[in-house]
Structure formats: C-alpha cells, structure tokens
Amino acid sequence: MPQRKSISLETWEKKLPGMLESMSFCKSPHDFATERLALLKRTGRYAPLNANAECRAEPKDGSVCLAKPYSSWLDPKTGATGSFAFDPAVGEDDGSSLVARGVSSGCFIMSSDAVVPGKIYLVGFSAKGDIVGGGVEWKRDGKWDFSIPGVSVPMSAPDANGWRHGLVAIQIPENANGFGLQLRVMQAPGERSWFDNVFYCRADLATGGDSE
Numbered sequence: 001m002p003q004r005k006s007i008s009l010e011t012w013e014k015k016l017p018g019m020l021e022s023m024s025f026c027k028s029p030h031d032f033a034t035e036r037l038a039l040l041k042r043t044g045r046y047a048p049l050n051a052n053a054e055c056r057a058e059p060k061d062g063s064v065c066l067a068k069p070y071s072s073w074l075d076p077k078t079g080a081t082g083s084f085a086f087d088p089a090v091g092e093d094d095g096s097s098l099v100a101r102g103v104s105s106g107c108f109i110m111s112s113d114a115v116v117p118g119k120i121y122l123v124g125f126s127a128k129g130d131i132v133g134g135g136v137e138w139k140r141d142g143k144w145d146f147s148i149p150g151v152s153v154p155m156s157a158p159d160a161n162g163w164r165h166g167l168v169a170i171q172i173p174e175n176a177n178g179f180g181l182q183l184r185v186m187q188a189p190g191e192r193s194w195f196d197n198v199f200y201c202r203a204d205l206a207t208g209g210d211s212e
C-alpha cells in the first residue's frame, strides 16, 4: 500500500500565513495567551498598548482620582455605592494599583484605543482581595455594543502574595473596533480589592507595531 505523503506544518504556514496562530488561539485562548505572553517577554517584545499598565496615580493636590485609560461604573439598578481610586501604597511589584472600596456592585474599566478587527490581542491583569473577575465587552466607535458576546477572563489561584492573574487572548470581531476590560467587584461595606498590571498588547510577533 503506498504511503500517503504528509504535509508539514511549515508548508501549511507558508500557504496560509497566520493559520497556525489561529488554530492555536481557537484551541484555547488562555493557553495561547500564556505561551505567547511568555515568548513576548522572553524576547523583549512585550509592550502594553495601553498607558499606565502599572496603575500609577499622578496625584494632583493630593487627589488619586482615576485617569485614562481607567474609569469606573456603579450598577444603578442596585443603587450601588462605594469608591474607585488609585492606591499609591499597594502594588503587585511596586507601590501602585487600582483600589475599589466597599463597592456593592460595579467595576473598573480599562478602555482600549482603536483595535484592528480580525487581529488577536492579549489581555491581562492582576487582582487581590474580593473580586468577581474580569471580562471584555466590545465597543464600536467608542460606544458599547453588548449585542456582541463578551469574553470572560480566566483567573489563576492566588500566588504567595495573594495576587491572582487573569489572562486571555481575544480576536477583535469584524463589527467592533474597541473594547473595555471590566474588572468587577461585589463587596461588603469596608471591603477592599486591588487591581494592578492591567494591559492589552498585540499577540503577533511582528516588530513593526500596529501597521494596519
């Protein structure tokens, strides 16, 4: 019986550039993101596209109010109360983070700049305290479009310092050109939760930046 000639993955990649990346992404967006982020960091190519991934306050007159790309939302349906700010004393690997205090139902939002439909991006954050989790919701021309299904961000178990890590890869839908990463909390009065190292970056390995 004649042997069927196998076609190498290298040949497929030449014929259909990006196919291997898409296959790996489809199989598990979380595993793809974990491997790709490690590779980007190892090769010095990790570069958050959002400003202030370190979640640093730039206090003006002692204020630690949120500033772009961060904002916040309290659920009006539940009459939610609580506060959102930068914390200039607590951080995962520095003295800076985002802190929610006594927010009964709400979230921080990290808003992306314009992103390229069809492209894959990595989205991640660190969190400590009482949190619900993270989720990506889509935007078109700056406005939320909740008709496109969002993506929830898988979270790790807490590390030795109590920080959990959320990471996922997302592919921008054809009818979206932005997104908001929602960092959700549901706290009792007096509870505090922190978020740090909040980022999104391109997943591809090109060095020329966002050229499309």
Ligand SMILES: [Ca+2]
Pocket (backbone or CB within 6 Å): 053, 054, 055, 056, 091, 092, 093, 094, 095, 096, 097, 196, 197
């Ligand atoms: Ca920080």
